[in-house]
Amino acid sequence: MNDFNREMLIAARESRRLTQTELSRDSKISQAEISKFETGLRIPTDEQVRKLSACLQYPVSFFYLTESIRDFGSGCVYHRKKKAAPEAVVKQLLAVVNIKRIQVKHLLQAVESVAEYSFEQLDIDEHGHNAAKVAQALRSIWTLPPGPVQNVIQTIENAGGIVFPYDFGTDKIDALSQWLPAMPPLFLVNKRIPVDRLRFTLAHEIGHIVMHRYPTEEMEREADEFAAEFLMPERDIRHQLSYVTLAKLAALKPYWRVSMNALLKRASDLGTITPRIKSYLWMQMGQHGYRTHEPVEIAAETPSLLNELINVHKHNLAFGSQELAETMHANENEVIREYLGAHESGKLRLMR
Numbered sequence: 001m002n003d004f005n006r007e008m009l010i011a012a013r014e015s016r017r018l019t020q021t022e023l024s025r026d027s028k029i030s031q032a033e034i035s036k037f038e039t040g041l042r043i044p045t046d047e048q049v050r051k052l053s054a055c056l057q058y059p060v061s062f063f064y065l066t067e068s069i070r071d072f073g074s075g076c077v078y079h080r081k082k083k084a085a086p087e088a089v090v091k092q093l094l095a096v097v098n099i100k101r102i103q104v105k106h107l108l109q110a111v112e113s114v115a116e117y118s119f120e121q122l123d124i125d126e127h128g129h130n131a132a133k134v135a136q137a138l139r140s141i142w143t144l145p146p147g148p149v150q151n152v153i154q155t156i157e158n159a160g161g162i163v164f165p166y167d168f169g170t171d172k173i174d175a176l177s178q179w180l181p182a183m184p185p186l187f188l189v190n191k192r193i194p195v196d197r198l199r200f201t202l203a204h205e206i207g208h209i210v211m212h213r214y215p216t217e218e219m220e221r222e223a224d225e226f227a228a229e230f231l232m233p234e235r236d237i238r239h240q241l242s243y244v245t246l247a248k249l250a251a252l253k254p255y256w257r258v259s260m261n262a263l264l265k266r267a268s269d270l271g272t273i274t275p276r277i278k279s280y281l282w283m284q285m286g287q288h289g290y291r292t293h294e295p296v297e298i299a300a301e302t303p304s305l306l307n308e309l310i311n312v313h314k315h316n317l318a319f320g321s322q323e324l325a326e327t328m329h330a331n332e333n334e335v336i337r338e339y340l341g342a343h344e345s346g347k348l349r350l351m352r
Helices: 006-017 019-026 031-039 046-056 059-063 087-108 130-140 151-158 195-211 219-231 234-242 246-258 261-271 275-287 303-315 321-328 332-338
Strands: 077-081 160-166 173-178 184-191
Touching: 006 046, 006 059, 006 087, 019 031, 019 046, 046 059, 059 173, 077 195, 087 160, 087 173, 087 184, 087 303, 087 321, 130 195, 130 219, 151 160, 151 195, 160 303, 173 195, 184 195, 195 219, 219 261, 234 261, 246 261, 246 275, 261 275, 303 321, 321 332
Parallel strands: 160 184
Antiparallel strands: 077 173, 173 184
């Protein structure tokens, strides 16, 4: 067996949103010892690992994986959040996205992925430091037709990316994404956000994935500019935003599949309306309660690629829930709840 991996203990504990003190209480292992396990100053005994496993609901094998949990401040992980997001929640979700990445990695070892196109690393400096031009380049590489992106999740999956809907337990964080070598990009998205915000959030994360190898002061603004052009290309939408009213924003929403707020900001950024008109319409949206709940619902977008990956193991490889859990180094009940409860997909894009 491999050596005990302290990083997996940290990830397991933070994914359950437990402090060292809380884990100590539940496991009957002193907080001082748990701290030494996590810093590498002491190796837990087999019995202590079994206690940690039972408390954290990860199999013993999980703690001996040779995987590495990336620094939570590194450029490989991005998250779209509001400033008030609790730090404990951010840590939990970053641990979750790392663990999901490890689980997917083990599932992918038995299959061959067939993607229509792929994610590309596009240097924003080589595009005049213009995020909109990067978005135009990616749309061209992915051969997306003019006009709106009909289904952002499907577009991501057609490029080999994997989307995980997940209950973040808060509305202050929209999504996280991660793209590491030899792995598909992963997108962890909050189940609580509406579809129009989800689409913009995913486009924002695509921008990070393709443009940003390292954090910069301008990266959030650039990702927003990328998302706006990716979802609402200037050459296709400009003429539709020359005269804007609330009624027109509501009418354009189901076509472009973005929020009225995003359409209003796009009109302002493209200079098709004056700042005075923007302020007036923004005030009207507030008076009608549209800032918290907009009219016109947009049809949901549902991921299918992960289900297809699970189905290959279930049907082609005849894996049951226990074998899936062993392959993923996950708790069997969690595998059943999170992976086997989803509806099966008809068309497989993953082959043995």
